[in-house]
Amino acid sequence: MRKISNFQIVPEIIFGEGAASQLGSAAKKFGSRVLLVVDPAIVKAKLLEPLTAPLRSEGLRVFTFSDVEPEPWVETADEAGRIAREEKCDSVIGAGGGSAMDVAKAAAVLATNPGKASDYQGLDLVKKPGLAKIMVPTTAGTGSEVTFTSVLSRKKPKMKAGINGKYLFPEIAVLDPALTLTVPPLVTATTGMDALTHAIEAYTSLQASPMSDTTAREAIKLIGANLRTAVHEGENLTARSNMLLGSLLAGTAIANAGVGAVHALAYPLGGSFRVPHGTANGLLLSYVMQFNVSGCAEKYADVALLLGMSDNGDKPDILAGRAISAVTKLGEDIKIPRRLRELNIEEKYFPEMADSAMKVSRPLENNPRKVGKEEAIAIYAEAL
Numbered sequence: 001m002r003k004i005s006n007f008q009i010v011p012e013i014i015f016g017e018g019a020a021s022q023l024g025s026a027a028k029k030f031g032s033r034v035l036l037v038v039d040p041a042i043v044k045a046k047l048l049e050p051l052t053a054p055l056r057s058e059g060l061r062v063f064t065f066s067d068v069e070p071e072p073w074v075e076t077a078d079e080a081g082r083i084a085r086e087e088k089c090d091s092v093i094g095a096g097g098g099s100a101m102d103v104a105k106a107a108a109v110l111a112t113n114p115g116k117a118s119d120y121q122g123l124d125l126v127k128k129p130g131l132a133k134i135m136v137p138t139t140a141g142t143g144s145e146v147t148f149t150s151v152l153s154r155k156k157p158k159m160k161a162g163i164n165g166k167y168l169f170p171e172i173a174v175l176d177p178a179l180t181l182t183v184p185p186l187v188t189a190t191t192g193m194d195a196l197t198h199a200i201e202a203y204t205s206l207q208a209s210p211m212s213d214t215t216a217r218e219a220i221k222l223i224g225a226n227l228r229t230a231v232h233e234g235e236n237l238t239a240r241s242n243m244l245l246g247s248l249l250a251g252t253a254i255a256n257a258g259v260g261a262v263h264a265l266a267y268p269l270g271g272s273f274r275v276p277h278g279t280a281n282g283l284l285l286s287y288v289m290q291f292n293v294s295g296c297a298e299k300y301a302d303v304a305l306l307l308g309m310s311d312n313g314d315k316p317d318i319l320a321g322r323a324i325s326a327v328t329k330l331g332e333d334i335k336i337p338r339r340l341r342e343l344n345i346e347e348k349y350f351p352e353m354a355d356s357a358m359k360v361s362r363p364l365e366n367n368p369r370k371v372g373k374e375e376a377i378a379i380y381a382e383a384l
């Protein structure tokens, strides 16, 4: 008998080339005043016009906030929230990578809830609904457009943590692959590996359900077949579109099944060393898979086939090994950092990193094999 599962999804998802043109009619549903939180790279890449023109043509008043840094600080979300509140905005649009979308999601709830972003890092601490949230991803990675999380960094103590809860779920996601064409090769590679990590961790999560498995499987297939092309031929709209669909599906999978030990071990890399989220996940993925393999060989065998490896009638543990080789080879082909030492992270930091990782409890609980402090240190050592 199947165990009871529940599956939640953002109510409206608009996907396809030119989808940004629908932003005006989407935002108008919630009122006439909009805070647009936008990644500075979007302004630099001259992509602001396709975002603001549809809003203006619907007669909306747009307030633009573009001071978003990668792995954003809680104070950045506080500032965006202040503007949304003072300008009496009805909705917040987040257009950019996960960093801009997460600032936008936090701003939307800070506009209606007292206090600061840091007061709400945790689970279900946000008590009142926020402003309407419309998310427009411009990297194919985080899936933040369909998750109930806003991940923000703190300086003291140095850490990253999510504001998690039902009021963080966006009302609308608008995905236009044309907005991802300008993402540079290395960011395409690391964000794409982030999406693949989401899909694989959701698929092997102890919270996985038939519905999350369906989206995770399709995501693995799409990312495996398109990430190399998206990195090496950035102008290839088909590959970009397939990657954006893959990251969307992977985001839907983690919103329901959660993530695993890769994320728990990656958090200290971001919190203490400011390593970008996708870089940290992409680096650790194959090492954590190697550790996990005895706990989920059958599912890794599926991953191997989804990544295009051949099935010669081999046993699951042989195929599972092929999934790890496929992930390793993909990382090499797209030239992501493969070793902690490349990021100047030394062995002496491992005990402290492992202590921080142990605090990321929910992903560890979802992981198909138990990871304690010793195991975490051993995985970091493999990745050194």
Ligand code: NAD
Binding pocket: 039, 040, 041, 042, 045, 069, 070, 071, 072, 096, 097, 098, 099, 100, 102, 138, 139, 141, 142, 143, 144, 147, 148, 149, 150, 151, 152, 179, 180, 181, 182, 183, 184, 187, 191, 194, 277, 278
């Ligand atoms: P990012 O948003 O920091 O963007 C990476 C870089 O790409 C930035 O320099 C940005 O300016 C640039 N960029 C973005 N779009 C571009 C475009 N179209 N053209 C050119 N450059 C572009 O990176 P990310 O990986 O998308 O997001 C990372 C953040 O998201 C982290 O803080 C991470 O913790 C968080 N995250 C959130 C969730 C969630 O569910 N909320 C899930 C995973 C990760």
